[in-house]
Amino acid sequence: MKSKESRVGLKGVLAAVLTPMDEDLNPNHRAFAAHCHRLLAAGCHGLSVFGTTGEANSLSLNERLAAIEALVESGVPVGKLLPGTGSCALTDTVRLSRAALEAGTTGALVLPPFYYKGVGDDGLFRFFAEVVERVGDDRLRLYLYHIPQMTGVDLGLPLISRLIDAYPGVVVGTKDSSGDRERITTLCREFPDFSVLAGTETLLLETLRGGGEGCISATVNVTSRLARRVYEAHAAEKVDEADALQERLTQLRASIEAYPVVPALKRLMAVLTADDEWRNIRPPLSGLDEKRAKDLLSGVPLADLF
Amino acid sequence: MKSKESRVGLKGVLAAVLTPMDEDLNPNHRAFAAHCHRLLAAGCHGLSVFGTTGEANSLSLNERLAAIEALVESGVPVGKLLPGTGSCALTDTVRLSRAALEAGTTGALVLPPFYYKGVGDDGLFRFFAEVVERVGDDRLRLYLYHIPQMTGVDLGLPLISRLIDAYPGVVVGTKDSSGDRERITTLCREFPDFSVLAGTETLLLETLRGGGEGCISATVNVTSRLARRVYEAHAAEKVDEADALQERLTQLRASIEAYPVVPALKRLMAVLTADDEWRNIRPPLSGLDEKRAKDLLSGVPLADLF
Numbered sequence: 001m002k003s004k005e006s007r008v009g010l011k012g013v014l015a016a017v018l019t020p021m022d023e024d025l026n027p028n029h030r031a032f033a034a035h036c037h038r039l040l041a042a043g044c045h046g047l048s049v050f051g052t053t054g055e056a057n058s059l060s061l062n063e064r065l066a067a068i069e070a071l072v073e074s075g076v077p078v079g080k081l082l083p084g085t086g087s088c089a090l091t092d093t094v095r096l097s098r099a100a101l102e103a104g105t106t107g108a109l110v111l112p113p114f115y116y117k118g119v120g121d122d123g124l125f126r127f128f129a130e131v132v133e134r135v136g137d138d139r140l141r142l143y144l145y146h147i148p149q150m151t152g153v154d155l156g157l158p159l160i161s162r163l164i165d166a167y168p169g170v171v172v173g174t175k176d177s178s179g180d181r182e183r184i185t186t187l188c189r190e191f192p193d194f195s196v197l198a199g200t201e202t203l204l205l206e207t208l209r210g211g212g213e214g215c216i217s218a219t220v221n222v223t224s225r226l227a228r229r230v231y232e233a234h235a236a237e238k239v240d241e242a243d244a245l246q247e248r249l250t251q252l253r254a255s256i257e258a259y260p261v262v263p264a265l266k267r268l269m270a271v272l273t274a275d276d277e278w279r280n281i282r283p284p285l286s287g288l289d290e291k292r293a294k295d296l297l298s299g300v301p302l303a304d305l306f
Numbered sequence: 307m308k309s310k311e312s313r314v315g316l317k318g319v320l321a322a323v324l325t326p327m328d329e330d331l332n333p334n335h336r337a338f339a340a341h342c343h344r345l346l347a348a349g350c351h352g353l354s355v356f357g358t359t360g361e362a363n364s365l366s367l368n369e370r371l372a373a374i375e376a377l378v379e380s381g382v383p384v385g386k387l388l389p390g391t392g393s394c395a396l397t398d399t400v401r402l403s404r405a406a407l408e409a410g411t412t413g414a415l416v417l418p419p420f421y422y423k424g425v426g427d428d429g430l431f432r433f434f435a436e437v438v439e440r441v442g443d444d445r446l447r448l449y450l451y452h453i454p455q456m457t458g459v460d461l462g463l464p465l466i467s468r469l470i471d472a473y474p475g476v477v478v479g480t481k482d483s484s485g486d487r488e489r490i491t492t493l494c495r496e497f498p499d500f501s502v503l504a505g506t507e508t509l510l511l512e513t514l515r516g517g518g519e520g521c522i523s524a525t526v527n528v529t530s531r532l533a534r535r536v537y538e539a540h541a542a543e544k545v546d547e548a549d550a551l552q553e554r555l556t557q558l559r560a561s562i563e564a565y566p567v568v569p570a571l572k573r574l575m576a577v578l579t580a581d582d583e584w585r586n587i588r589p590p591l592s593g594l595d596e597k598r599a600k601d602l603l604s605g606v607p608l609a610d611l612f
Contacts, residue, residue, distance in 0.1 A: 025396070025436075052421075052422075057394040057395060057419075057421035057422075058394060058395050058396060058419065058421070058422075059395055059397065060367065060395050060397040060398045060401070061366065061367060061398075063395075063397060088363040088364060088394070089363060089364050089365055089366050089369075090331070090364060090588055090589060091365065091366040091369060092366045092367075095366070112590070113363075113364065113589070113590045114420075114421065115358075115363035115364070115420065115456060116358075116363075116364075116456065116590050116591060117455065117456060119590040119591060119592070120592070122592050123589055123590035123591055123592040124589075124590055126589040126590070126592060127589035127590045130331075130589055149423065150421055150422065150423060151421075152458050282396055283396060283419070283429055283430075283432040283433035283436055284418070284419045284422050284425040284429035284430055284432070284433045285422060285425060285429055286425070286426070286428050286429040286432060
C-alpha cells in the first residue's frame with residue numbers, strides 16, 4: 001500500500017471547474033467565484049480551475065492571471081485550489097505557476113507542451129525540468145496533467161519516474177484523463193508516494209481502492225454531491241454502499257458524457273441556475289444545438305445534480 | 307487558370323524562419339534580424355516568421371510581440387513578412403494579428419485553435435470569424451495555416467470555402483503543410499482567387515505549375531538560393547531547367563528532412579555561421595545528439611546551402 005502520510009496536497013473529489021463567460025466571451029469573475037463556492041458547498045474537496053473543462057487554453061495569459069486573482073479575492077480558500085498552469089510555451093507555464101504559488105494554492109496542474117508532437121522523453125523532461133528550475137520555489141507542488149486525446153502527447157511511466165526522481169517532493173502527482181484503468185492502477189502501484197487522481201468520477205471508487213487520491217472531473221461540476229457520497233462511503237469502509245453509490249454516479253455521468261462535455265455542462269448549468277449566460281462558450285467550442293440540448297435535458301435526472 | 311490579378315500578398319519562395327535564441331533560451335533579436343536579412347539576400351521573396359519552425363508556440367505573447375517589433379525596427383521590409391499569429395486562445399490570436407497589421411505586414415498566418423479536438427467546422431468557422439471581426443480592420447489578409455500533424459485539426463475544403471465566402475478579400479490564402487499533393491492541386495483549382503503556398507519546397511514547382519503561389523518551408527532557411535532558381539526558371543518558362551533544378555532542390559531537402567527538422571536546421575545554422583548560439587532550442591524540442599549531428603553534417607552538401 002501507499003505511504004499516504006508522505007503525500008501532500010489535495011485528495012477526494014475535485015471538480016475541473018467550468019469558466020462562465022459573459023456575452024463578449026470574457027470570463028465572468030463574479031459567476032466564476034459563485035460557482036466555486038457552490039461546488040465546495042455541494043461537497044467538492046477541491047477545485048481544479050483552468051483545465052480543459054475551464055477552457056483555459058482558449059484564454060490568454062492575462063485572462064488567466066486576472067481570473068485567479070479575482071477568485072482568491074472572492075474568498076475561495078486557496079488551499080482547495082489546484083489551478084491548471086500549463087501552456088505550450090515554457091515562459092507562460094512558468095509565469096502561471098509562479099502566480100499560482102504567489103496566490104497560495106496547493107499545487108499546479110501542468111500540461112505537457114502540446115504543439116510539437118513526437119518530441120521524445122528527453123524534450124518533455126527538459127520542459128518540466130525548466131519549469132521547476134525557473135519557478136525556483138520549493139513550495140511548488142507540480143501535478144502532471146495527462147490527457148493524450150487533447151495534447152497528442154504521451155506522458156509515459158519512464159518519464160514520470162525520471163521526473164519524480166529528479167524533483168522529489170515537487171513532482172508530486174498526476175491527473176490522469178486517459179481513461180485507462182490499467183495505467184491508473186499501475187501508477188498507484190509503481191509510485192507509492194505519488195498522488196494519482198483519475199480524470200473521471202466513473203473511476204473514483206476504483207482509484208481510491210487502488211491507492212489513488214480520487215478524481216478531478218468535468219462532470220463533477222454537476223455531480224459533486226453524489227461523488228462525495230461515494231468518497232465518504234469508501235472512507236467509512238461501507239463496501240456495498242460505496243459500490244451502489246458508485247454505480248449511480250457512473251450512470252449519472254453516462255447520461256452527460258454522451259454529449260460534447262463542456263457544451264453539455266454549460267447547458268446544464270444554465271438550466272440549474274436559471275441563467276442563460278452560462279451558455280456562452282469560447283470558440284472553437286460551440287454550444288449544443290437545440291435538438292441535442294433537448295435530448296440531454298430529457299435524459300439527465302436534474303434532481304440528482306449538484 | 308487562376309485570375310492572379312485579383313490576388314494580394316506574397317508569392318514565391320518564403321522561409322519559415324528559425325528563431326535564434328540566447329543561452330537563456332530567449333529570442334536573440336539581433337541574430338534574428340541578421341538571419342532575416344541574410345535570407346532575403348539569398349533569394350527569399352518573403353519571410354514567414356513565428357511559425358512551427360520559429361518555435362512560436364513555445365514563446366509567450368509578449369515574446370512574440372517584442373520580437374516582431376525588434377525585427378521591424380531592424381529594417382527588415384515589412385511588406386515581405388508573413389508572421390504567424392495563431393494561438394489556441396482567441397484573444398491572443400486577435401492581439402497578435404492586430405500587432406502584425408500595426409507593424410505594416412502583408413498578412414497573418416493563422417493556425418486553427420489546436421488544443422480542442424473534434425470540434426467540428428462550426429466551431430472552427432466561429433473561431434476564425436471571431437478573429438476577423440475582433441481584429442476589425444479591412445487591411446487584414448488572413449492565411450489559413452494547415453498543419454494537421456501538429457494541430458490535430460483538419461481544415462477541410464468546405465470550411466475553407468465557407469470562410470472565403472464570408473470574408474472575401476480577407477481570407478486570402480493558405481499555407482498547406484499537409485504534404486498532400488492532391489489537396490494542394492484541388493485547392494488551386496477550386497479556389498482560383500485564393501493563394502496556395504505549399505509547406506515544402508519539394509512541391510514548389512508542382513505548386514507553381516498548378517496555379518499556386520509558391521512555398522513556405524522550414525528547410526528554405528538553408529535552401530533559399532536553389533529554391534529561388536527553381537522559381538526563376540519556372541517564371542522564365544524554362545521547363546527542362548526548372549525540372550532539373552527542382553530535382554536538385556528535392557534532393558537537398560531530402561538530405562535534411564530525415565532528421566527532426568528544427569534541431570537539424572539550427573545545427574546547420576551553427577555550422578554555416580560559425581556561431582554555436584544557433585544550437586539553442588527551447589523545450590520540448592531538443593538539439594540533435596552528436597551521432598545524428600555527425601550524420602547530418604556529413605550527408606548534406608554544405609556548399610549548396612543558402
